[in-house]
Amino acid sequence: MYSDKVMEHFKNPRNVGEIKDADGVGTVGNPVCGDMMTMYIKVKDDKIEDIKFKTYGCGAAIATSSMTTEMAKGKTLEEADEITRQSVADALDGLPPVKMHCSNLASDALHEAIKDYRKKQGEKK
Amino acid sequence: MDNGSGAPVDPRVLDEMLPYFIEHVGNPSSFHSEGFKALRAINKAREQIAALINSEPTEIFFTASATEATNLAIIGGANRYKNKGNRIVSSAVEHISTVNVCKELTRGGWEYQQTPVDKNAIVQLDKLDELTTDKTVIVTVMAANGEIGTIEPIKEAAAIAHKKGAYFHTDATAALGKISLDVKAQDIDMMTLSSNDIYGPKGVGALFINKTLRIRPVIIGGGQEQGLRSGTENTPGIVGFGKAAEIAKKEMPEESKRLTSLRDHLIQGLTTNIQEAHLNGHPTNRLPNNANVRFSYIEGEALILSLDDIGVQANTGSACAAKTLEPSACLLATGLKPEDAHGSLVFTLGKANNKDQVDYVIEQLPAIVKRLRAMSSITPEELK
Numbered sequence: 001m002y003s004d005k006v007m008e009h010f011k012n013p014r015n016v017g018e019i020k021d022a023d024g025v026g027t028v029g030n031p032v033c034g035d036m037m038t039m040y041i042k043v044k045d046d047k048i049e050d051i052k053f054k055t056y057g058c059g060a061a062i063a064t065s066s067m068t069t070e071m072a073k074g075k076t077l078e079e080a081d082e083i084t085r086q087s088v089a090d091a092l093d094g095l096p097p098v099k100m101h102c103s104n105l106a107s108d109a110l111h112e113a114i115k116d117y118r119k120k121q122g123e124k125k
Numbered sequence: 126m127d128n129g130s131g132a133p134v135d136p137r138v139l140d141e142m143l144p145y146f147i148e149h150v151g152n153p154s155s156f157h158s159e160g161f162k163a164l165r166a167i168n169k170a171r172e173q174i175a176a177l178i179n180s181e182p183t184e185i186f187f188t189a190s191a192t193e194a195t196n197l198a199i200i201g202g203a204n205r206y207k208n209k210g211n212r213i214v215s216s217a218v219e220h221i222s223t224v225n226v227c228k229e230l231t232r233g234g235w236e237y238q239q240t241p242v243d244k245n246a247i248v249q250l251d252k253l254d255e256l257t258t259d260k261t262v263i264v265t266v267m268a269a270n271g272e273i274g275t276i277e278p279i280k281e282a283a284a285i286a287h288k289k290g291a292y293f294h295t296d297a298t299a300a301l302g303k304i305s306l307d308v309k310a311q312d313i314d315m316m317t318l319s320s321n322d323i324y325g326p327k328g329v330g331a332l333f334i335n336k337t338l339r340i341r342p343v344i345i346g347g348g349q350e351q352g353l354r355s356g357t358e359n360t361p362g363i364v365g366f367g368k369a370a371e372i373a374k375k376e377m378p379e380e381s382k383r384l385t386s387l388r389d390h391l392i393q394g395l396t397t398n399i400q401e402a403h404l405n406g407h408p409t410n411r412l413p414n415n416a417n418v419r420f421s422y423i424e425g426e427a428l429i430l431s432l433d434d435i436g437v438q439a440n441t442g443s444a445c446a447a448k449t450l451e452p453s454a455c456l457l458a459t460g461l462k463p464e465d466a467h468g469s470l471v472f473t474l475g476k477a478n479n480k481d482q483v484d485y486v487i488e489q490l491p492a493i494v495k496r497l498r499a500m501s502s503i504t505p506e507e508l509k
Contacts, residue, residue, distance in 0.1 A: 054502035
């Protein structure tokens with residue numbers, strides 16, 4: 001069973017889509033397991049100016065993606081690094097235990113996107 | 126439209142049950158008029174259920190669930206006939222309650238093998254023949270699969286079992302009341318039966334055991350049900366199961382025809398209105414009430430949550446909606462890849478469903494699929 005907040009984010013997900021000229025992109029998961037998500041970030045002055053996601057997966061996968069983008073938007077990269085699976089789940093008033101690890105991958109995708117951005121920045125220098 | 130998971134009790138069944146909660150509360154084992162009343166009521170239910178599968182009333186043994194009936198058939202049969210051998214064979218699309226009973230027996234030295242199925246989920250009889258040896262004690266193949274809808278060739282499977290001297294058990298939970306079953310004509314030794322799947326109460330099941338067969342009990346105690354299932358009988362539940370069987374026998378021919386036409390309308394509507402939507406299971410040799418359709422690039426739990434939001438209940442074979450986090454073993458057995466199994470949607474229609482409801486699903490589902498595909502990270506560009 002899902003919390004009302006999970007259902008609300010599942011029905012009205014925030015920041016769905018792609019950013020064509022993203023500064024960083026991160027993908028985690030695998031269609032074989034039933035969950036796969038991609039995060040796109042746009043960074044300005046070390047802050048996440050825009051963020052979008054695409055998710056293949058269950059209700060929890062979609063809701064955690066939506067919540068992660070909401071939590072990350074406007075944050076500095078350092079602050080966004082602090083977003084964890086647990087903090088995303090807490091912000092959604094909890095997830096069923098079985099969903100904590102399989103579907104709650106959005107924060108990992110965000111960290112991958114930040115890593116991708118930093119790597120690209122490093123290459124530019 | 127998830128009647129396979131839970132169906133309402135028929136009001137006529139409930140009426141029949143109610144007096145046995147307060148007025149007639151005798152224990153069927155008691156030697157007084159109230160006890161006799163309960164015993165007569167239970168024996169009447171035995172006759173009603175026997176009539177539905179063409180058995181003798183004394184061949185019906187009541188349990189508290191279909192799962193318990195399968196436990197009794199397989200564990201009780203294995204314990205009784207262990208001198209013959211140590212092998213159990215099933216199909217690869219059995220219900221988890223059958224699979225897990227067989228797996229449990231392997232801890233005690235039994236060997237358990239699953240027979241492959243074809244792409245429509247029909248058990249491959251030549252493979253069943255190969256896997257069944259003179260050491261095989263029980264062969265179990267379900268009468269029909271409640272998830273994927275396919276009807277299995279149980280008469281032929283029983284013949285293979287008997288040729289090798291094994292007993293044949295079939296789980297008829299999904300088939301009972303939907304297709305005709307005849308334990309004599311189909312030569313069945315044991316058959317699992319469930320009450321709630323035919324609009325009877327939950328918490329009651331039964332096992333048919335051919336009278337020539339003697340198995341060991343699993344629940345031991347005061348010796349009820351001819352010593353095979355101890356514990357005071359659930360008189361109201363059994364009475365309800367009996368009445369449900371009587372109604373099913375009478376109404377099945379017409380109701381199955383009605384459901385078949387609704388089912389085909391639903392399958393046709395979904396697979397033609399939505400791209401990359403495919404039927405799972407056999408196109409014609411399937412339960413009248415079952416439509417199992419898979420949609421590529423999206424996941425089934427998200428589909429059922431979206432449908433629930435518009436007031437329609439369905440089921441899925443996706444891992445994401447399962448306690449085990451494994452996709453439906455039955456869909457994988459038909460050769461589907463896990464990512465395809467995740468996108469399955471299962472409708473099990475029932476008495477309360479009508480054409481308007483089916484039309485509503487056909488009308489609403491394309492937008493739901495489109496929304497989830499637009500959100501999905503694996504949808505090809507041309508489908509967005």
